[in-house]
Amino acid sequence: xxxxxxxxxxxxxxxxxxxxxxxxxxxxxxxxxxxxxxxxxxxxxxxxxxxxxxxxxxxxxxxxxxxxxxxxxxxxxxxxxxxxxxxxxxxxxxxxxxxxxxxxxxxxxxxxxxxxxxxxxxxxxxxxxxxxxxxxxxxxxxxxxxxxxxxxxxxxxxxxxxxxxxxxxxxxxxxxxxxxxxxxxxxxxxxxxxxxxxxxxxxxxxxxxxxxxxxxxxxxxxxxxxxxxxxxxxxxxxxxxxxxxxxxxxxxxxxxxxxxxxxxxxxxxx
Numbered sequence: 001x002x003x004x005x006x007x008x009x010x011x012x013x014x015x016x017x018x019x020x021x022x023x024x025x026x027x028x029x030x031x032x033x034x035x036x037x038x039x040x041x042x043x044x045x046x047x048x049x050x051x052x053x054x055x056x057x058x059x060x061x062x063x064x065x066x067x068x069x070x071x072x073x074x075x076x077x078x079x080x081x082x083x084x085x086x087x088x089x090x091x092x093x094x095x096x097x098x099x100x101x102x103x104x105x106x107x108x109x110x111x112x113x114x115x116x117x118x119x120x121x122x123x124x125x126x127x128x129x130x131x132x133x134x135x136x137x138x139x140x141x142x143x144x145x146x147x148x149x150x151x152x153x154x155x156x157x158x159x160x161x162x163x164x165x166x167x168x169x170x171x172x173x174x175x176x177x178x179x180x181x182x183x184x185x186x187x188x189x190x191x192x193x194x195x196x197x198x199x200x201x202x203x204x205x206x207x208x209x210x211x212x213x214x215x216x217x218x219x220x221x222x223x224x225x226x227x228x229x230x231x232x233x234x235x236x237x238x239x240x241x242x243x244x245x246x247x248x249x250x251x252x253x254x255x256x257x258x259x260x261x262x263x264x265x266x267x268x269x270x
Contacts, residue, residue, distance in 0.1 A: 005168040006046035009249070009270040010158075012173040012242040013038065015057075015128045017184075018078035019085035022130070030260060037255040037266065038131040044254070044268075049170035051095055051139045053102060053161065055242070056124030057175040057235040059144040061116075064106055064157060067142045068099040068115035075122045090126035095139035098169070102143060102161060109160040111153070116144075124174045143241070149233055151216045151240050158244020165270070171245045173238030177265045178227050184260040193262040195222040204243065204251035204267045211251060215243055239267065246270055 020031045021038075042048075058077055059065075072094050076086045099115050106113035125142055143161075146153055161171060177200060183189040199221040203214035218224060218236065228236045243251065246269025255266035 005050075007270060008045065008049055008165045008168060008170045009268050010165065010171045010173075010242045010245045011041065011269075012175065012177075012239045012267045013041070013128055014176050014255075014264050014266055015124050015174045018081050019088060019123065019127055021127065022088060023082050023085055033257045034255070034259060034264065035131055037257075038128050041132045045170065047168065049138060050168040051098055051141070051170075052129070052133075053098075053141055053143055053164060053169060053171045054125045054129070055143045055145070055171070055173045055238040056122055057145070057179075057238055058122040058124040059119070059142060060147045060149075060234060061144040062147050064103075064111060064113040064146055065116045065119070065144040066099040066102045066113065067094055067119045067121070068096045068117040069094050069119065070096055073120040074126055075120045077122050088126070088130070090121065090130050090136050092121070092126075092129065092133075092136040092138060092140045095141055098139065099141045102141065102164075105160050105163070106157060109156065111157055111160060128174055145234055145237050149237050151218060151237065154237050154240035155212050155216060155244040158241040159247070160244075161241075162245045162247045165245065171242065173240075173242035175235035175238040177236070177239070177267075178262045179232075179235035180227060180229055180262075183226070184262060187261045189226070190258070190261050190263070192223045192226050196224065196227040197256065197263040197265055201253050201265065201267075204239075204253065206251075208246070208248045211243060215240055242267070242269060
């Protein structure tokens with residue numbers, strides 16, 4: 001018996017700094033608002049997703065790659081944090097069949113993609129999902145970024161995967177709308193991040209064709225390379241996949257907050 005599901009939206013979420021939600025920070029409330037937002041995401045969905053496709057800023061490959069292991073291990077790819085944060089667990093299963101499907105969807109559209117049967121889950125996946133779906137009982141696969149970080153290629157990849165939403169699969173881009181490590185905590189970047197965030201919000205909320213054109217040319221946005229240093233824009237690029245997968249659906253801002261003197265936002269499509 002087939003169960004009818006509403007189409008899942010597509011999300012672009014912030015994943016914070018390292019294991020920030022699971023350790024003490026100064027000031028103590030730095031990540032509380034973002035953490036609360038992530039905890040509430042599930043209540044905004046039409047129903048519990050059958051699986052999740054996660055696009056993390058922390059995995060780059062020469063061509064698009066997909067995790068194909070049935071039980072991926074965690075990759076603690078953050079450094080200098082308290083010892084207990086390297087013992088965090090998130091035993092969500094992988095889904096090799098979905099990984100093959102994702103790679104096939106990309107290859108069919110002329111976008112070279114492969115399945116990586118050994119790759120584990122990085123912290124851009126398990127840190128936010130521990131808050132969003134703490135039961136770790138929904139199958140997850142990760143899709144890498146392409147090393148060249150080409151916006152158009154990532155928009156195209158997203159478009160290729162849009163049909164998964166009709167199969168009750170949630171597509172999530174995990175990054176940061178502002179990501180300049182040298183700028184966090186520096187009040188001189190508050191206005192800079194505000195202007196970029198205003199531009200980004202306007203771009204996301206534009207009609208689909210205009211949205212894609214603006215995002216493809218994000219480097220022309222105000223203070224673009226102050227917010228995402230050139231060559232290190234990997235935390236913005238998951239948004240391109242999300243926007244592509246959003247199709248004709250409207251984009252909207254669903255979270256925004258001043259964090260460490262900079263404005264950080266999240267977006268939803270559909």
